[in-house]
Amino acid sequence: MDVDHREAERAFRPAHPRASSLAELIGRLADADVVWDFVGDDDVAVTGACLDSRAVQPGDLYIALPGARAHGADFAEQAAAHGAAAILTDTDGRGRAEATGLPVLTADSVRDVVGRVSAEIYGTEPDAPELLGVTGTNGKTTTTYLVRSLLRALGRTTGLVGTIEIVAGETRIPSVLTTPEAPQLHGIMARMREAGIGAAAMEVSSHSLDYRRVAGLTYRVAGFTNLTQDHLDLHGSMEDYYSTKAELFAPGTAAVAVVTVDDAWGRRLAAERRATCGSETLWTLATTDAADGDDADWRVEHVERRGLGHAFELVGPAGARLRAATGLPGGFNVANAALAVLMVLASGVEAAELQRVLDDADPLTIEVPGRMQVIATEPAAVVDFAHNSDALERAIEAVRGDGSGRVIVVFGATGDRDATKRPVMGAVAARHADVVVVTDDDPHGEEPAGIRAEVLAGATEAIAAEGLATEVVEAAPRAAAIREAVRLARPEDTILVAGRGHETVQEIAGVNHALDDRVELRSALVEAGRSVLAGDQGAAPGRDAEASATGVEKQPAGAERVESTEP
């Protein structure tokens, strides 16, 4: 186990780390508003930083943090055994840290300094890649992939940090967290710099802001998608959730803010940014008519269905216009695509140059792993990550075509998590789909049949109360449910497999079982003699260099179709 952690950690490091003595580091941090205490030899060289004892590399500063379950100082001996050069901790951890015999730096609030210390160790500023950060409840992953695709089309060497993977030149690391801890982030920035990466798109989760994982990074552009109820277990209230997200848009953190003002939270964020930083570095974006978009700097207009996706125009100040199109299904992907275009424009790219790549390279038609990922077109078959009732409703509506075809949705609810959403998701599916196949998601420690029963109850109640004609089927395990959906589908129908997106394992009673909805759907379609789109759907990110499912520019609608016999 130890070896795995340490091996994995190497991917987060520059190949040629710079060495600083502790004395130099302390000197460079002199302006930080921290009360330091130091014991030991300040001549030792530090080449990296790590806050997980299991992943420590020789020469690291081991940062021993207090956590919800343990104090990092409990693992100081392990860090020392792995070659830590010194330890940074708080007064609680100091005794255990000093017991290792290593030099120990003590600060009053270590979480507050991890970012700055990591930045100094890896030399992140001033030559880190230009960062384009995206936050919001939904759409972060999709928007970062679109930003990266646009930058690549413009000829920039790019990196990516997010829920699915981290890409730094030739290095691709499957993600554990949406936004990694500060030492890993700064290590990755140094690695990107070595790889000559000029710009990176990055998801910034509210957890990462709350835990100060992104401290010490600044953004050329910060983008906001939307805010809806989520993560209240961490934040306690929407107000707190909002305030945490808003930190990304603070003066000094983001040079330019691009804020979607479709919801009231976005409008408030824009007003607050305007009040603190003025209007020059704020770009507001309205993507729906429903929003009070008349005052927005940029509006999405002339949205037209094109294939599975949409063409649209961005209309801006002084008659500025950009034409764009995305092959990603769903109205919400117009919002994601519009935000991505504006973020890239706001980063300083000339409008004419951006229009040229939008026209010539179709950069907004990409495959985002597990997000509205099109596997086949007859029947249409889509895998999506929607795992709450709002997203499920939007996803079902997004795949409903103009014709007579039915929507067959396959989904389940997660065990050991918010049980109240189960009947709600069942009802939403019954209301919006024509056929509902209820199956398992990650049951975790719960009995799967019980979870299905709660989802089914919501569906059947809605059908009875609202006089719906929806057909409801229960099928498990999930692979069998996907096969059932394929069996039921006629060529004009659409199958939506929702909830697990890019995930490649299903956790049942503490055991991870290989399961990839994209792979299962492809195999089921092929077995049923249906065509599937050529592509690498189902490849696990990080395993297959450039050919992985990640950000590979693909044409979902109208892509080459194959009579494949292999999943």
Ligand SMILES: CC(=O)N[C@H]1[C@@H](OP(=O)(O)OP(=O)(O)OC[C@H]2O[C@@H](n3ccc(=O)[nH]c3=O)[C@H](O)[C@@H]2O)O[C@H](CO)[C@@H](O)[C@@H]1O[C@H](C)C(=O)N[C@@H](C)C(=O)N[C@H](CCC(=O)O)C(=O)O
């Ligand atoms: C709620 C949360 O974010 N918790 C984070 C927190 O855990 P914790 O406070 O419980 O830490 P702990 O287990 O008590 O350990 C204390 C310290 O000892 C260290 N330790 C622990 C064990 C050991 O053997 N050796 C060792 O050094 C740990 O690295 C830690 O620094 O500090 C840990 C170490 O950095 C994180 O890994 C952990 O993230 C957990 C895994 C997590 O699941 N976080 C999720 C909720 C999260 O951050 N999600 C957001 C996205 C959310 C979304 O938008 O959907 C994300 O950015 O990924």
Ligand SMILES: Nc1ncnc2c1ncn2[C@@H]1O[C@H](COP(=O)(O)OP(=O)(O)OP(=O)(O)O)[C@@H](O)[C@H]1O
């Ligand atoms: N702009 C949007 N508004 C509402 N829903 C969206 C939007 N973009 C995507 N979705 C839905 O949310 C799901 C997750 O999308 P995506 O992964 O891009 O968002 P995210 O913010 O990264 O979410 P997560 O943190 O859960 O990964 C998609 O599968 C889709 O169903």
